[in-house]
Amino acid sequence: NAGVTQTPKFQVLKTGQSMTLQCAQDMNHEYMSWYRQDPGMGLRLIHYSVGAGITDQGEVPNGYNVSRSTTEDFPLRLLSAAPSQTSVYFCASSYFRANTEAFFGQGTRLTVV
């Protein structure tokens, strides 16, 4: 059972480039989300999805797009990378209930130069 798989683990981008961070889960979870982790700021929610075809913005959505065409996959797209998007990105999934455990991927460390 792989759980939540994120690719790539590391990425360096030049300012203005675009890329997609991949996230896949094999637990049939309805709820998936993307967070960014920055020193001293904890985890901040970027976007989330409550099921295929349904997404919504979190706390810090600017500069990111998401889509959810299947239950398993929830990619995060950076449209035009900026140095402020240098961060560690985590994908998480859970059943769609407030009292359930969130399962996290190993993270993607992104550097924008």
Next chain:
Amino acid sequence: AQSVTQLDSQVPVFEEAPVELRCNYSSSVSVYLFWYVQYPNQGLQLLLKYLSGSTLVKSINGFEAEFNKSQTSFHLRKPSVQISDTAEYFCAVSVAVSNFGNEKLTFGTGTRLTIIP
């Protein structure tokens, strides 16, 4: 909207000493409370959670946390820490309603626990 405050960004503790990591939350409705742990270069994993019932909850590796509604706190404690407990600890809250979009986890800023041999 709910929020979480972890006042201590770093806590150094000697091996086998007790530790308490503080967490306070604010919410206008009932909440579920969680502690997640992040070991170096890894993702977060659930340590323990409070949903309802007994206010004292325990993990399998000796940590415990107590829900205090009057003080809106959920502090994490361990009576005797080990080197392997070195990690970053995040307190999180989720509101107990079922409307679309309200099941979001809100995290604190984290506390880095360092065990000194």
